[in-house]
Amino acid sequence: MQLSVIILNYNVRYFLELCVLSVQKAIQNLDAEIIVIDNNSSDDSCAIMKQCFPNIKLIENKENSGFPKGNNIAVKEAKGEYICILNPDTVVAEDTFEKVLAFAKSKSDLGIVGCKLIDGTGNFLPESKRGIPTPNVAFTKIFGLYKLFPKSSLFNKYYAQHLDENQTGKVDILVGAFMVMKRELYNQLEGFDENCFMYADDIDLSYRALLLQKQNYYFHETTVIHYKGESTVKDGTYMKRFQEAMNFFYKKHFKVSVFFSMFMKMGIVFFSFVKMFQGKPKAKVSPSCFVLVSDNETTREKLEAKLQKNTERTILENGKIVFSQTFSEKKNTEVILDTNYLSFADAISFFETNKNKSFTFKLLPMQSNFIIGSNSSNDRGEIVVFSHSLQSQ
Structure with a gap:
């Protein structure tokens, strides 16, 4: 095998x-x-x-x-x-x-x-x-030096920035x-x-x-x-386990001075608090409209009935969505990608191509009764469950 x-x-x-x-x-x-x-x-x-x-x-x-x-x-x-x-x-x-x-x-x-x-x-x-988080490399991560000096070979090792x-x-x-x-x-x-x-x-x-x-x-x-x-919800448990994990790695692989051990402990606590703060849920803005990328009109009708908002259906043309004039003028559009119509590779490519625009993304898995996605790396995702499969047989 x-x-x-x-x-x-x-x-x-x-x-x-x-x-x-x-x-x-x-x-x-x-x-x-x-x-x-x-x-x-x-x-x-x-x-x-x-x-x-x-x-x-x-x-x-x-x-x-x-x-x-x-x-x-x-x-x-x-x-x-x-x-x-x-x-x-x-x-x-x-x-x-x-x-x-x-x-x-x-x-x-x-x-x-x-x-x-x-x-x-x-x-x-x-x-x-990433690079090996030696004490020196971890220092550049904890204090954000890799962001301040992204081109510096001295400070860019944590996220292996020698590679694009x-x-x-x-x-x-x-x-x-x-x-x-x-x-x-x-x-x-x-x-x-x-x-x-x-x-x-x-x-x-x-x-x-x-x-x-x-x-x-x-x-x-x-x-x-x-x-x-x-998998990385930032709460009190996360902070505790992150500290334990870093302590585990340093004790196992590195011999460092008592002074540096105390410094790293302080840094880990600081970094954990920052991560926990970053993970606090942000106020979520409801989409103003929905666009379904699919060839199935029945699916669009079911979505619109459940979401209680206008839902346009379109198909991809050369990896791009063609909006109607009404939808093209709206912000906070949620794009729902039907994987019964699109390949997963097409959906992933669409995510990358349309990042940092006024879109949020959801996937509709084939022959399923839910749409699913996430608008942040720090928060849990969003799932909308329907009583029956959205895609006609």
Whole structure:
């Protein structure tokens, strides 16, 4: 078997469904499997997996054992030559795995491969590629020096700014939302370190691959949506675990002075508070109008009845939406992309092409009864559920 896709889920039922739908499309031409492991979710994640995806291997943990242990349990059941550690709040393109595997097979020194990640607004997520957070590098991150001096080789190492987001190359650290590697390497590394509940586990695994003289790569030729707010809600628990994670990594890999340890502790607390503040929910502005990108008029009618707002239907022409004159004059337009009509790759491309405009984006998964998306990397996403499938059979 070529590939095992490991998806660790915890209470993100609708994002999980969307993720699995996209992965199914992406492995159609591969000898591959999907393994979903659930960390004792209180929602109906497991029920929907059994109902809608009965052929997918589902592992139901009886407790929330954390990110490292959950993935380690799943990898033990994997059969693929390569594994992909994938967050449930992601959407992959139809050719994502084919492209990544072709790249991986071309490297003799392969460690871990990551890819270009964007959030639900189409904006690049800089943690897609990072440097080793040594004390000096962490200092530039904590105090924002990488923003003040983005061209400086001294200050731009945290987010591996030697590489542009659209440039493939060697990096040190990759993010656990999307990691591809040989299963043999994962087992050689003994998987994620279960002493770390979350947040530093991907840093640690990437770093240990480097210690084995392997090379990690950032691969820009495929883009994956990561609805980051679903997995990194910034609250008091986040702050505590972030501190614990950074302490774990430094104690494990670096010998630093007592003075510097105290300094880093102060910095971690400061950075955690900043992150927590950034994650406070912002006042949400309701869309003034909706545009459905679809070839299905019945779907538009159902949406309009549910949303109680005018909803225009259009199709993509060369990747662009053609608005009517009435809609083109309005701001705060929500664009709903019907993945029964568009490929996931087309939808992802549309996100990137239309980022930072007056649009928000939602996806309508094929043969589903909900629309889903996120307007911020810091907040949880938005889901609108309907009583029946929106798409006519």
